[in-house]
Amino acid sequence: MAKPRVFLSSTFFDLQQVRADIERFIKEQGFEAVLNEQGNIPYGKETKLEDYCYNEINNVDILVAIIGGRFGSASKTSPDSISQTELKTAYELNKQVYIFIDKGVYSEYRFYLSNKGNENINYTYADNIKIHEFIEFVEGLPHNNTIHPFETSMDIVNFLKEQWAGLFQRFLQEQTRVKEINIIKGVEDTAKTLNQLVKFLTEEKRDKDNAINEILLSGHPAMLEVKSLLKIPFRVYFTSWEELDSLLRAFGYRAEEDPLPFEEDFNWYSEKYNVKTTLSVKSHLFVDNKLRVLTKDEWKSDYISLHIFSAVGEEDDLPF
Structure with a gap:
């Protein structure tokens, strides 16, 4: 010994x-x-x-x-x-x-x-x-x-x-005290396991929520509405005000400068062949400049609208 x-x-x-x-x-x-x-x-x-x-x-x-x-x-x-x-x-x-x-x-x-x-x-x-x-x-x-x-x-x-x-x-x-120490250690190990489980479930839920949001965004009614109103032949996708602005600029639209505070609509303007058009988008569709997730059931037709003004005041379709 x-x-x-x-x-x-x-x-x-x-x-x-x-x-x-x-x-x-x-x-x-x-x-x-x-x-x-x-x-x-x-x-x-x-x-x-x-x-x-x-x-x-x-x-x-x-x-x-x-x-x-x-x-x-x-x-x-x-x-x-x-x-x-x-x-x-x-x-x-x-x-x-x-x-x-x-x-x-x-x-x-x-x-x-x-x-x-x-x-x-x-x-x-x-x-x-x-x-x-x-x-x-x-x-x-x-x-x-x-x-x-x-x-x-x-x-x-x-x-x-x-x-x-x-x-x-x-x-x-x-x-x-060895037995007491072992019990305390067991409780600590259990608490550690629970913390890891909570972290895992939280991350899994976050990933799940993100996946659901991405699915809903991919078929967002706003994208379908813009595609339809502007007669865009390919898929339209945007998730923020900036991305929508970039898309509309590619089609000759310019965002309204210095909009009034608390204005209900975001407006983009275009003028071609003596035809003036205005695309209006409800401001509540964006939260912190990010596109809100909406289902088709929650969508209303007046959320996005297109107004066409000809030189003599007559409405006409877009010339493209």
């Missing part, structure tokens, strides 16, 4: 006993402890030894960082120490992190904050000012940076007991 792997990060010589106590506690919980001095990190020959420590963090679940008064070995890849770089690596990999700082160092850190920039101060607990600078960096992180001061290894053990017990209790609670 898989065990949670816990990486223990700290300087070695000054915290050797603390590391041993924490290792024992980790194993008592049934977890796997990962410590450099115990050979838990496989080293190769391709790169620097410290890089294998950083790579191993990718394979653990938890990192426990213990910060004491010694800076430790400097990293060859960054200005930090190796243990500090291990902690930064865990942050970058979004691992669960627990940070413990020696109480004396942490108290001195507050003094450091009040005297930053003063190079004449000698610190008692930290052997390198970079320790305080690193604590400042950790405190400035937006999350996953809970810090707990300690005096003895038991302080660390007791804190981890509480934390890991809380994690386990939260896990049990989440397990009891």
Whole structure:
């Protein structure tokens, strides 16, 4: 069975006993402890030894960082120490992190904050000012940076007991909610399906309505009336005022200029061979310049009319 792997990060010589106590506690919980001095990190020959420590963090679940008064070995890849770089690596990999700082160092850190920039101060607990600078960096992180001061290894053990017990209790609670979550997910999936169905039916209805409108427009009484009145030998088709205007222009008609507001008719005029003709179309046949859909039963003969005026005032047929 898989065990949670816990990486223990700290300087070695000054915290050797603390590391041993924490290792024992980790194993008592049934977890796997990962410590450099115990050979838990496989080293190769391709790169620097410290890089294998950083790579191993990718394979653990938890990192426990213990910060004491010694800076430790400097990293060859960054200005930090190796243990500090291990902690930064865990942050970058979004691992669960627990940070413990020696109480004396942490108290001195507050003094450091009040005297930053003063190079004449000698610190008692930290052997390198970079320790305080690193604590400042950790405190400035937006999350996953809970810090707990300690005096003895038991302080660390007791804190981890509480934390890991809380994690386990939260896990049990989440397990009891799995059924509720599945129900909610089922409702969400159903709602998604219904939304897709509504969208499909809406689009289908829209397409159906468009198809019906196109069918009705193809045999619109207005087109048949214009074809008949003007004796056009081919099929007439228009769906807007502009298309009708273009058609009539092809037959020598010109639309009335500056029609009166709210006039009931649109008028087109033509004059050939001393014969003046006027084609009148009821304005309500167009809505926003688009031809209204009408059936033959709804059509009235006076919707479109042709008036012919000869030079002597006599009506006659069009001369074509």
